Amino acid sequence: MAEAEAPPYPQPRTCPYQPPAGYREIAESGPVLKVTLFDGRESWMITGYKESREILTHPNLSSLRTHPNFPIVAPRFRSQIARSLALIAMDPPVHDTYRRYLNPHFSLKQVRRMRPEIEKIVSGFVDRIIAQGPPADLVPLLAVPLPSLIICRHLGVPYEDHEFFQDASGKVMLGTEEESATAAQNLVDYIDALVTEQIKSPTDGLLGRLVTERVLTGDIGHEELVSIALVLLIAAHETTSSSLALGVITLLEHPDQLAKLLEDRDRLPGAVEELLRFIATTDLVATRVAKGDIEIAGHLIREGEAVLVSGTLANRDAKFHERPDEFDVLRSDTHHVTFGFGIHQCLGQNLARLELEIAFRELFTRLPGLRLATDVADLPILGAGTVQRVLSLPVEW
Template identity: 85%
Template sequence: MTEAPPYPQKRTCPYEPPAGYREIGERGPVLKVTLFDGREAWMVTGYRESREILTHPNLSSQRTHPGFPIVAPRFRSQIARTLALIAMDPPVHDVYRRYLNPHFSLKAVRRMRPEIERIVAGFVDRIVEHGPPADLVPLLAVPLPSLVICRHLGVPYDDHDFFQDASGKVMLGTEEESATAAQELFDYIDRLVAEQIKNPSDGLLGTLVRERVVTGDIGHDELVSIALVLLIAAHETTSSSLALGVITLLEHPEQLALLHEDPDRLPGAVEELLRYIATTDLVATRVAKGDIEIAGHLIREGEGVLVSGTLANRDAAVHRRADELDLLREDSHHLTFGFGIHQCLGQNLARLELEVAFKELFGRLPGIRLAAPVAELPILGAGTVQRVLELPVEW
């Protein structure tokens, strides 16, 4: 194996890491990898080491730093490198989080449960009416998180086709496609925010206008950047996690049987699926703003740092039978939503959507099965992010 193995590597199974990642994990918990542009970056693969470095004061999210590791051409664009929250360090990051945390808290999300249950039931009604075979991507996985975040933000759902397509290109398109789509999304949200400032709605954007824009806490452009991040993050990763979760459960019928046996196991099952699948391979892309000593290595100021959720979540030093899916496991803790100050803002909402969707889908269609072999399912992604393009099922 080379001194600094290549990253990312191509997946051959939607729920298993690329074969080469096993060797990277064995070489960890901290090692250097080679990125697409030939530059090297540090990668942290151990679970404990990942938690340690994600709380280190010398780890920075400043994507405009010349040493920041770009893992794919599409992340070179100016918009991608200046996103609110994601590309910010304290103290500015902490201020933004303080504004947003109450709107995504466990308490706030629990109040949304009845509405999400009605939304999911409506989508499954349409799947049943459609009859087999049915493609769960356009019938459930894509529209569910889109509709939920649209209602939460106060974004017109009539425009969902546009931002679903655009957010997909931002996350998985070529460099040119990603930059163009990001600009189109930015311009769309810019117009939306201008309308909200004139006439605030009851959604989160309208609330932020009343609570933060009018008071001068944040400006127009800042609200646009916040909305852009929330719209893309809430839609793209949850959509993919839902589709990948369905595939994984259908490919592990003995595990799915445990849910049919007792639906109350669903919250724990969602945690195990989040640990096992790795929709997004990296939980952090950072740069050292000062020297960091970790696991016997010295990461110097200005060097890039990647934290692999895929490998940390399958760390055999922390998880028994780490490479097995076990919906009853008690050690299903994971880093899929990150750790520390940048932990995913929407994690409570994502968990609820997955739980409700799995409960309704498998409860209403207990005989559901894949209508095509897993190897033939079109799945876009080369290690950093996965997106299921089609998910045909029958029952």
């Protein structure tokens, strides 16, 4: 394929855990090529694993979404709120300052302290699934509420409001342009009220601690904390929820691999990494714009040009992974860029890994006969170019 052809991106999935068929052609034209976005504009796309890590640490790559050439991959990301998100839409030095404030609260040490509480929460959800009996839909019974409850506990957000922000965060990520903008504003208004209450009387959750440590000391302002909390609430819920559902489907559709996992549950952490590599829940790991020229893989990306980094394709780069399209829970080369790379690497990756590991362990230990109650081809899939999601996951046991 000639580079000038610039194939369309994104493209919808037809299988929950496999890339769209057209991505194979894109990968074969990589590791650096141009694609055409929904609005007709072109963007560079990085598909190689090595090249993805290289460009994600390049000093001339910018996350500022207010740049006129910043790549918008779907209409819903045009809104002012989406273009001014804390952390995600920031460059150093402001980004680095915010990360420094937040890193201790999401460190591996901090997350490990949360294991007993998460195990108790997961066990409770599985209790309710067993009590209801088959068939059961794991999306509303586990995949959606589990990460919601955990991030609520961590932030200090009232869980009784979880249905509101689950619905709103879903519309922000996967709704129409109007739905996304309205839902984002509703979330901002909701979090603004929470922050106001925390400033009056800080509690023990992360919001309260940030008020005490950063707002009352003058390090950050009220509106900055609202923007930070918005990002944490959406990111912690959407990606983990989708990864959990897609992970269950992938394991059930690969019974030989699930059997290996059940032989030795100590293999679970490695299996989680392989699932993260194989599924690539977030198709893109970066949308950026060049703030200076970038030379990479024999190509010149000029200042002001749009750049996308495909986690889906980088994670299946045949130059880096053996048998990249095979799902193998015993794989040793599970390295992936699903959480990004460089300064913008996902803040909540330790928490996401732990939630997935505990959820898979509990589900497949207590429901050893777990199986899909419908053909995988009949599962409703939503999402192209952002977070991949199944809307229902009926199972039996």
